[in-house]
Structures are given as structure tokens and as C-alpha cells.
Amino acid sequence: MNKLEFWYEFASPYSYFSMMRIETLAAAANVEVHYQPFLLGPLFKEFGWETSPFKIYAEKGENFFRDIEREAEFYGLPSIKILDEFPQPGLAAARVALVGMKEGWGVEFSKAIYKRQFQDGLETKNKENVLEVLKALNIENAETVLEKANGDDNKSHLREIMEVAKKKKIYGAPSFIVGDELFWGNDRLERAISYCK
Amino acid sequence: MNKLEFWYEFASPYSYFSMMRIETLAAAANVEVHYQPFLLGPLFKEFGWETSPFKIYAEKGENFFRDIEREAEFYGLPSIKILDEFPQPGLAAARVALVGMKEGWGVEFSKAIYKRQFQDGLETKNKENVLEVLKALNIENAETVLEKANGDDNKSHLREIMEVAKKKKIYGAPSFIVGDELFWGNDRLERAISYCK
Numbered sequence: 001m002n003k004l005e006f007w008y009e010f011a012s013p014y015s016y017f018s019m020m021r022i023e024t025l026a027a028a029a030n031v032e033v034h035y036q037p038f039l040l041g042p043l044f045k046e047f048g049w050e051t052s053p054f055k056i057y058a059e060k061g062e063n064f065f066r067d068i069e070r071e072a073e074f075y076g077l078p079s080i081k082i083l084d085e086f087p088q089p090g091l092a093a094a095r096v097a098l099v100g101m102k103e104g105w106g107v108e109f110s111k112a113i114y115k116r117q118f119q120d121g122l123e124t125k126n127k128e129n130v131l132e133v134l135k136a137l138n139i140e141n142a143e144t145v146l147e148k149a150n151g152d153d154n155k156s157h158l159r160e161i162m163e164v165a166k167k168k169k170i171y172g173a174p175s176f177i178v179g180d181e182l183f184w185g186n187d188r189l190e191r192a193i194s195y196c197k
Numbered sequence: 198m199n200k201l202e203f204w205y206e207f208a209s210p211y212s213y214f215s216m217m218r219i220e221t222l223a224a225a226a227n228v229e230v231h232y233q234p235f236l237l238g239p240l241f242k243e244f245g246w247e248t249s250p251f252k253i254y255a256e257k258g259e260n261f262f263r264d265i266e267r268e269a270e271f272y273g274l275p276s277i278k279i280l281d282e283f284p285q286p287g288l289a290a291a292r293v294a295l296v297g298m299k300e301g302w303g304v305e306f307s308k309a310i311y312k313r314q315f316q317d318g319l320e321t322k323n324k325e326n327v328l329e330v331l332k333a334l335n336i337e338n339a340e341t342v343l344e345k346a347n348g349d350d351n352k353s354h355l356r357e358i359m360e361v362a363k364k365k366k367i368y369g370a371p372s373f374i375v376g377d378e379l380f381w382g383n384d385r386l387e388r389a390i391s392y393c394k
Contacts, residue, residue: 059366060368062366066378067385074388170256171256172257181263184260184264191267191271
């Protein structure tokens with residue numbers, strides 16, 4: 001078993017950490033990564049949460065922000081920026097990332113979205129933000145990509161992915177899947193990779 | 198800063214992992230550990246949770262049990278036993294542990310409670326269970342210890358500790374405190390220790 005599914009949500013700082021770490025770790029262990037953007041919102045709604053649990057529980061939330069500051073430092077990443085509107089809706093970016101995965105620039109795009117949000121402190125929630133990222137990456141026909149991303153085919157593709165997420169009993173992000181094993185959280189990335197051996 | 202507070206709950210498998218790991222890690226880093234047993238129940242009640250969040254959210258719960266199995270294996274601990282009644286109420290053990298901290302056998306007792314519950318799969322929730330552990334450790338005057346543990350002074354001592362927990366904004370277990378920094382979760386033990394330098 002040397003395949004690992006990496007399920008990530010653009011709103012999630014811990015998904016961002018995993019995105020910044022997974023390439024090197026997976027390569028060192030000769031593990032192939034399947035990058036799977038998805039949305040946490042619909043899953044959280046099933047738990048009765050209308051937003052991130054970090055916003056619902058005050059103490060948890062306060063320490064969460066401190067934790068991601070410390071974790072960014074620990075990983076040698078730039079100091080983390082959190083926008084006033086947190087979590088940033090990840091739908092626009094997720095739709096485009098799906099197109100990118102088919103066209104070969106999905107990972108690069110995903111990293112650029114995360115950097116824009118968590119390193120540069122810029123919005124990533126709407127189509128205009130996403131278009132800027134596509135253009136900065138010199139992705140050809142950025143406008144056409146955006147149309148494709150918001151076309152019916154791609155929308156229903158994302159809905160199917162959400163059904164798969166539920167079937168796989170994913171309940172948070174990032175999540176890693178190795179065979180039948182589900183691992184939750186950036187803290188489990190190394191464990192998941194070691195399960196691929 | 199080379200002092201670390203370790204807040205742990207007897208019902209918590211992740212607190213158990215930290216208890217089994219902290220001595221070696223702290224000694225290697227020349228860090229002094231203040232062992233602080235406490236209760237999660239009263240804090241969870243303030244969040245509107247009547248039991249562990251792992252029991253409230255089904256997917257989370259299912260994967261939680263798999264995660265602690267994998268973590269036990271990862272740490273080289275015996276395969277983890279989870280009693281039908283999970284979480285086991287930690288009040289009886291916490292009261293005795295407080296007495297033990299004053300009398301010098303609190304850490305040894307805490308480890309023994311965790312081993313009984315998570316390695317041997319035996320109940321630890323009531324006074325009789327706790328008495329057995331005291332006797333197995335050859336603690337002198339075990340019955341007197343139990344009386345002291347359930348005396349008014351000790352009960353109000355535990356209530357004061359819970360007030361301190363709230364003041365320190367603890368919201369889960371294990372928690373680690375270094376100066377003003379709060380770290381939540383067994384996954385943060387190494388980070389907390391590195392903050393002591």
C-alpha cells in the first residue's frame with residue numbers, strides 16, 4: 001500500500017499546514033498522494049454546527065488561534081494571517097481546484113490559494129479572488145477555467161465527492177485515507193504516511 | 198522557564214498516553230512537571246455536552262476508537278482496552294490522586310489507575326476500584342486515604358482546582374501549561390516541552 005488520499009478544505013489552517021508538508025514527506029517515503037479538495041461545511045451542518053467548532057466554543061477558539069500561530073512557527077512557515085472573516089468560504093476555490101486536478105495544475109493552485117489566505121492575509125472566498133490566483137499562476141484561459149468550475153458538470157462532481165466523503169466517514173480536515181484507515185488532522189500526517197509501507 | 202503543568206483526566210485515553218510519555222520526555226529536556234489531575238465533565242457541561250464529544254458525534258467517535266488503538270501501537274503500549282462504560286467517571290480517582298500528590302505517591306497512583314483501565318480493561322470509576330489500586334501499590338492506610346479523599350477539605354480542594362482550570366481556559370485533556378501558553382492534546386506534549394527552554 002503506497003497510496004494516500006489527502007482530503008483538504010481551503011478554509012482550514014491545519015489543511016494548509018498539511019499541504020505545505022505533504023509533498024516532501026510523501027516523496028521521502030515513496031508514497032503517492034491523491035489530492036482531494038472538499039468542503040467541511042456540509043459535514044459540519046450534519047453535526048448541527050453552522051460554522052467552525054472553533055467559533056462555537058470560545059475557549060477552544062481562542063487557543064486554536066494561538067495553536068496555529070505556534071504551529072506555523074514550528075514548521076518554519078511565515079507568521080499565519082487570519083482574516084476577519086474566518087473561516088473563508090472554500091467553495092469557489094474547491095470548484096476550481098477540481099478542474100485543476102484534471103488539468104494538471106490543481107496542487108499548484110491549491111498551494112497558491114493557501115498562501116494567499118494564510119501567508120498574505122488576502123481573501124480567497126469569491127470568484128474574483130480565485131481568478132487573480134489563476135492569473136498569477138499564468139494558467140491559460142483563466143476565465144474559461146472559472147466557467148468550467150461553475151458549470152453543472154463540475155458542480156455535480158463536487159456533490160459526488162461530498163457523498164464519497166460521507167461514505168468514508170470523514171468528519172474533519174485535513175483527513176488522510178490509506179486503504180480502510182482514516183486519519184484525522186495534520187498531527188496524523190506522519191502516521192498516515194507510515195501506514196503506507 | 199523549565200516548569201510544565203500537566204492537566205489530566207482519568208477518563209481520557211489521550212491523557213493516559215501523555216502520562217505514559219511525559220516522565221521520559223521531561224527528564225530528557227530537564228523540565229519539571231507539575232502533575233494536575235482534574236475533571237473534564239464540569240467543563241464539557243458548560244459547552245452543553247453531557248458526555249464526551251466522541252460519543253456525541255458518531256463519525257468522530259468511531260474514528261476516535263481506531264485512533265487510540267493506532268496510537269497505543271505507535272507508542273509501544275499494550276493494545277488499548279475500552280470498557281463498555283466509556284468514559285469511566287474519573288471523580289473517585291481524581292480525589293485520591295490529589296491526596297497522593299500531597300503524600301508523594303500521586304504520580305505512581307495515577308499511572309496505576311490508567312494501566313488498570315486502559316491496559317487491563319478494569320473499572321476505575323468507584324471507590325472500591327480505587328481502593329484496590331491503593332492496596333496493590335502497598336500505600337499505607339488505604340482506607341484512611343480514601344476517607345481523606347472524600348472529606349470536605351479535599352472535595353473543596355478539587356472544586357478550587359476546577360476554578361483554576363476555568364481561569365486558565367482549559368477546555369480539554371490532556372492540557373499543558375508553560376507560563377501563559379496553553380497547549381491542548383497529547384499531540385502537543387513535545388511542543389509544550391520545547392517551550393520550556
